[in-house]
Amino acid sequence: MQTLQDTGLRDPQLLKCCSYINGRWHHSEPTLAVTNPANGEVIAEVSNAGIAETELAVSAARNAFKAWSAKTANERATLMRAWFNLVMENQDDLGRLLTLEQGKPLAEAKGEIAYGAGFIEWFAEEARRVYGDTIPAPSGDKRIVVIKQPVGVVAAITPWNFPNAMIARKAAAALAAGCTFVVRPATQTPLSALALAELAERAGIPAGVFNVVIGDDAKGMGKVLTQHPDIAKFTFTGSTPVGKALISQCATTVKKVSMELGGNAPFIVFDDSDIDAAVDGALVSKYRNAGQTCVCTNRILVQQGVLNEFTEKFTAAVAALKTGDGLAEGTQVGPMISSDAVSDVEALVQASVAAGAKVVLGGAKDGSGDAFYQPTILSGVTNEMPIAKNEIFGPVSPIIAFEDETDAIAMANDTDYGLAAYFYSRDIGRIWRVAEGLEYGMVGINEGIISNAAAPFGGVKQSGNGREGSKYGLDDYLEIKYLCMGGLNR
Numbered sequence: 001m002q003t004l005q006d007t008g009l010r011d012p013q014l015l016k017c018c019s020y021i022n023g024r025w026h027h028s029e030p031t032l033a034v035t036n037p038a039n040g041e042v043i044a045e046v047s048n049a050g051i052a053e054t055e056l057a058v059s060a061a062r063n064a065f066k067a068w069s070a071k072t073a074n075e076r077a078t079l080m081r082a083w084f085n086l087v088m089e090n091q092d093d094l095g096r097l098l099t100l101e102q103g104k105p106l107a108e109a110k111g112e113i114a115y116g117a118g119f120i121e122w123f124a125e126e127a128r129r130v131y132g133d134t135i136p137a138p139s140g141d142k143r144i145v146v147i148k149q150p151v152g153v154v155a156a157i158t159p160w161n162f163p164n165a166m167i168a169r170k171a172a173a174a175l176a177a178g179c180t181f182v183v184r185p186a187t188q189t190p191l192s193a194l195a196l197a198e199l200a201e202r203a204g205i206p207a208g209v210f211n212v213v214i215g216d217d218a219k220g221m222g223k224v225l226t227q228h229p230d231i232a233k234f235t236f237t238g239s240t241p242v243g244k245a246l247i248s249q250c251a252t253t254v255k256k257v258s259m260e261l262g263g264n265a266p267f268i269v270f271d272d273s274d275i276d277a278a279v280d281g282a283l284v285s286k287y288r289n290a291g292q293t294c295v296c297t298n299r300i301l302v303q304q305g306v307l308n309e310f311t312e313k314f315t316a317a318v319a320a321l322k323t324g325d326g327l328a329e330g331t332q333v334g335p336m337i338s339s340d341a342v343s344d345v346e347a348l349v350q351a352s353v354a355a356g357a358k359v360v361l362g363g364a365k366d367g368s369g370d371a372f373y374q375p376t377i378l379s380g381v382t383n384e385m386p387i388a389k390n391e392i393f394g395p396v397s398p399i400i401a402f403e404d405e406t407d408a409i410a411m412a413n414d415t416d417y418g419l420a421a422y423f424y425s426r427d428i429g430r431i432w433r434v435a436e437g438l439e440y441g442m443v444g445i446n447e448g449i450i451s452n453a454a455a456p457f458g459g460v461k462q463s464g465n466g467r468e469g470s471k472y473g474l475d476d477y478l479e480i481k482y483l484c485m486g487g488l489n490r
């Protein structure tokens with residue numbers, strides 16, 4: 001019999017179990033169980049909302065838009081700064097809640113809270129810098145002026161792998177621009193989203209500006225969020241196949257869309273690399289969040305001359321990783337999100353071994369629980385094997401050998417995805433050639449962790465469009481309006 005787990009929060013009011021719509025907590029029956037992937041225990045039962053509640057949230061956001069967009073940038077920034085402060089004051093509790101529902105190690109979870117809060121802080125400041133433009137007109141009796149205005153109501157669907165930061169990154173940009181916001185978070189991880197709503201309310205963000213609807217009717221709620229005429233923009237982080245379906249639904253009302261979709265990140269180690277640094281970079285890039293991140297390294301491409309040295313050092317480093325419950329002291333790799341996710345990874349590994357790959361380390365379920373998979377390394381992989389073609393989303397490193405720079409770039413680009421890529425080299429000429437040759441939206445050069453609020457996050461090809469964070473991150477939430485001022489000579 002599963003029991004409700006004691007969350008151990010210092011502030012128990014952060015554990016919310018209802019959708020947050022128009023500044024109110026909406027209870028409905030039946031409920032959805034939120035479970036801890038580390039042990040399968042039920043953490044909470046959350047009201048299961050559906051189409052009606054989603055429509056209510058959209059109408060709340062529409063009604064709140066006029067007053068929110070009319071606030072000065074300074075007023076919005078002040079409220080957002082208060083929200084940021086509250087998130088950071090509650091970092092320990094929010095991190096704990098995140099680990100309980102998602103599984104990642106507590107230190108990583110707290111890191112995610114600070115990372116997510118960083119977007120609230122960043123966009124609170126950027127709100128003050130939504131500048132317009134004047135353009136020289138083609139005739140003397142006219143002036144051309146450009147202003148920027150919020151697009152309107154923004155709808156979002158966010159994933160379970162970053163249950164705080166993916167909401168914060170989207171909502172912060174939307175609210176700063178003057179938009180109102182409705183999010184449907186993943187049903188596996190609703191608690192982090194609801195805690196953010198509780199803190200938004202405490203910060204004084206007005207009712208209807210930030211709404212969270214929790215429910216397992218993905219299709220029905222998704223249809224409202226992609227087709228409702230009152231929604232101007234839709235933003236999604238998740239897989240490429242789901243993203244494609246959502247884009248086509250958005251086409252029915254010609255919504256602005258931004259998509260952060262799947263990745264197949266190459267991590268290239270050239271023979272002139274600092275191998276120890278490359279090992280460190282690959283370790284964090286691959287094994288953070290148990291490999292369940294769209295920018296996680298998916299393929300490690302190593303030049304023949306350093307293949308043995310890199311493989312030996314990397315294997316020693318991965319073997320030393322401590323796996324376990326994310327709340328346990330010293331855990332570096334937690335569970336995956338579910339036993340189904342483990343089965344998917346298992347199938348990819350088995351298919352690749354059948355095709356000729358060799359297991360250097362791991363290669364099986366971990367005895368710690370149903371959702372655990374051992375940190376794994378495969379050698380002798382080719383770019384054609386299933387493990388290299390698919391987004392792994394698990395703690396497996398396929399090592400692929402290459403001969404030269406041209407080979408490496410061609411192999412790295414041989415995918416429909418184009419989110420993040422990484423490479424290690426000390427040769428300045430090579431650094432420029434490879435950085436420019438990689439068909440990716442983000443490139444880590446001698447660096448395995450590239451995400452931060454100041455940088456533009458996003459992909460090319462089938463990894464999506466739009467950029468989140470950075471000075472570019474507000475663009476997707478703003479419309480450009482051209483004012484043609486005529487009759488100046490009269």
Ligand SMILES: O=CCCCC(=O)O
Pocket residue numbers: 161162237292293294295451457
């Ligand atoms: O799966 C994608 C989540 C994005 C993680 C990041 O921002 O680094």
